[in-house]
Amino acid sequence: MTTDLHSLMAPYALDALDAEERSRFETHLDQCVDCQVEIAGFMATAVRLGDAVSHTPPPALRERLLTEIGNTPQERPIVTALAERRGLRRSLPRLAVAAAFLVGAVGVGGFVVERQNAAEEHDQNVAISSVLSADDVASSAKTFETGGTVTMYSSASADSAVIIAKGLPSPGAGKVYQVWMIDHSGPTSQGTFTTNGQMIMKGVAGADRVAVTVEPEGGSAQPTSAPVATIAV
C-alpha cells in the first residue's frame, strides 16, 4: 500500500473514494492539519456543486418525515458520552480508548471531533499512522447488514493493528461495543466504542483474531455475549 494519501484529497472531497480508501484517508486527515485546511476549501466547493441541482421534492416526503421523527429516538448530547469515557479510562487504564471519533470527522464539517487530552492523542495518532503507512499493512473488513463497517489494518513489522469502526448500528441503550484481542490465553479487552471509533492494539504477533461484542456500558472484564464481528489477524 504505497498510495500517497495526500493525492486522495480531491477524490475524497468529491466522494470518489471507495469505502476502504475513504476510511483510510479520514484516519490520515484527522492527523494532518495542513490537509484539514485545504480539504475545507475543497469540501465547500463540492457543496456548491451539490447545491446547484436542487429540485422540489414530492410533498408526501415532508409529511412522512414529520411522522417518522415522532417515532425516532435521537442521539444524546456529546457531553454525556465524553464523561462516560473519562470514567472508563479511570477504571480500565490499559485500554486504548477510541481516540478521535471520526464521525465523518472533518469531512462532514461541523461534527464535533472528540478528543482525549492532546498528548495521549498525539501518541496514539503517531502509532496509528505508523501502522497505516507500514509497507506490510494488510486490511480486512466486516460490513454489517444494517450498515457500518469494522476494518482492521495490521502490520507484522509494527506488531500492531488498528481497528476502525464506522457507522455501526446503535448497540442499544446502556450498551457499548467492546473490542477483544484473542490469543491462546483468551480474550483481552482493547477498548469500547458506541457507533464509531478507532483504536490501536499492540503486540498482535501472538493474536489469533479480534472480536467485537456488545457489552454493558463501561465494558466487561470478559465477553458476556457472542461476537457480532470476528476478524482473523
Add this chain to the structure above:
Amino acid sequence: MSASAAQLRLATAPESDAATDLNSLLVRVGRGDENAFAAIYDDLGASVFGLARRVIRDPSRAEEVAQEVFIQLWQSAARFDPARGNAKSWVLTLAHRRAVDAVRHDQAATNRENRYDWSSGPDFDEVEETVTITLEHEQVKRCLDGLTELQREAVNLAYYQGYTYAEVATALDANTATVKTRMRDGIVRLRDCMGVEAS
C-alpha cells in the same frame, strides 16, 4: 499538534443571516425541536432531494435517500457544532455521500444480477449535457464551463455520477494518477472561480 477549531472550520463565504439561522435551527433539532426540523426541511429539502436525484437518477430511490438523510439529521443533530462548520454544508455533504453510497450499492446489486452484461459506462456527451443543462446555479455552470474538458469529465463523473476515481480512470481510459491530478486541478479551479475562501 492539535487542530484548532478554526482550522477545522469549513471554508465558506462570510456567514449570512440565513446560514446563522440554519445553524441555530440545527442546534434546536439536536434538542428534539420538531418545528425546527420542519423549518430545516423547508429550507434544504429541495437541495437534498435534487442532489440525490441528480446522482441516483431514479426519483423514487432518490426520495428514499433524501428521507434517510433527514432521519439521520434528526438522529445525530446533537453532534452538530456551529463553531466548526455550517449546517447547510453539513447536510449537503451527508446527502451527497448517502446518494453516492446508494448508487454504488444499487449498481453492485445490478452487476451481480447481470454478471455478463458488460456495459461500457455512460455516453459522455450525454453526461455532459444532462449535467450542464439543468444546473440552476449560473455561477456553478460558468465555473464548470471554465474547466478543461478532461477536468470537467473527471469532476462530473465523480460528483454527479458517483464514480470512484478508479472507475473514472477506466471510463476515461486514463491512469488513476492522472485522474486524481485532474480532479485536483479541477476542484482548485472551481474553488477559485466560485470565490470559496480557505479560512
